[in-house]
Amino acid sequence: MRNPHRRRGRVATTVLIGVVVILYAPLLFLAVASVNSNPSSTQWQGFTTTWYRDAYNDAALRQAVGVSIRLAIIASVVSVAVGTIGAVAARKSRWLRGVNTVLATVRIGTPVIIIATGIASILPVLDIAFGFRPMAIAHIAYLSAYVMLIVGARAAGADPLLEDAALDLGAGPWRVLRRIVLPDLKPAIISSALLTLAFSFDDVALSLALRGPTDTTVPIYVFSAVRRRVTPSIHAIGVAIMIVGVTMFLAANLVNSALASNDDRRRRNQTEVQGRQSVPVRP
């Protein structure tokens, strides 16, 4: 009776381990290749930091880093603002929330390449020049869908009595928003900010379709370099991008767990207060 259970469990565990290995093998390869003095990176030839120096001195790459950072920050800040405003505005109405969810799902369920190609096909007709601005607007319009879902879910779970109480106690609607609604949404806002930052930084489809001649982002730089001819410094660039990604992930987790424990404490305090108050009421 125990035996088949164990065996089944072992098969599943083996597959899980296999997947983890497959997920990390390319990253390990990249790290090794970035310090391998063999430029074709097929066989180990000895340690070198040349490729990192090459990457550091690459002017085109530096420009791409600048464009990527600027784009990611603008896209993240504006899409978080737009998505949060939408989620907060819709929080009281089932109907508005429904429309928000449908529009967000439509965007996320459409391959980005379709949205990118659509925008690229209409820009010339509208006489709008390709470049940074359409890139940024497309990023914002696409990424606010994720913000809408993440922040919307949190807003839907908020306690409406808290707001009513504040209003009853004479707080104006803006004050309620600032002191009650937004603080409660903070974890969702921060998670979506980090998620949109990561997505925008990683995007190829939208940027590739809408960029002007000088708006190369880091992933586009890597993508076109890989397709032309691989230079060994791409490995070093890849490792740098990897470190940025891991750092952002860790930051997101740290912030989340810090906010979650903060949340717990607040909830506990609240229940304590409620508990204390309820004592004298009891007959």
Place this chain on the structure above:
Amino acid sequence: MKLRRQRSGSHHARLGPLVVVDWILVVVVCLVPIGFIIVRSFGRADPITLDIELVGTFDSYRALLSDAYRPVLIRSVSLSIATVAMCSIIGIPCALALSRLTGRTRDLVLVAVILPSFISFTVRMFAWQGLLATGGPIESVTGWQLLFRPPAVLLGMITAYVPLFVLPAYVALSRVSGDLMDAAADLGARHGRQLRTITLPLAMPGIVTGAALVAVLSIGEFIVPAVLGGNKVLLLGNILSERGAGRDQPLGGAITALMLSTFLLVGMLVLLYRRHAARRHA
């Protein structure tokens, strides 16, 4: 501009109207362009000026089924189906193993599965190119020449999308109550039977979500075939990305219309399935 005007206008009023900021953005930036390119699919490029004339022809759809593009269409659809199938075969045991873990080990493995998704997609695929290259680690150990051939593209797709399958499947599986399984075990159901008759059916919505996600993402994929398929394993996504907005706009429109109607169909099937499953469990 719009935002500021509305805010000052509704200072003491309800926030409701502000919801339209995002709606306008979606409609103008996403839906109108997609509608536009679909309309263009019924046009034809003027051979000299290359302007698209809307003549109400189905040429672009015929071209998509012609000898030139039919192989691409078939390759795209079959690669996408293969990716979904492989992600399910690999992902379900993965999610099962994850759902059986507890405490710190589970958190750690979960992080290990999610973390690579935060590292640039292009960089990960590029790294696979190095692993699979002639003379690279995989070829020198196994002798398999995979790079720039369909298996390499499939492998890339699987590694890219398996975490996206595992997560919803894991969430669904971990919600299946342990009491139910204990009850089944007490009644004499063996492990395989518990899995078949209780665990998997209850977790099916999550599994279907994962599969639909992988299907949508893999059919539009253009980075994986470009990096791991060279120019030999072209998919619909590559045609869209390279020529869909320019001189082959009608073809781009036809591909868009085809993909979106497929998704609509898949989405409706998933919804129907969910409603059916919900009714059965209720």
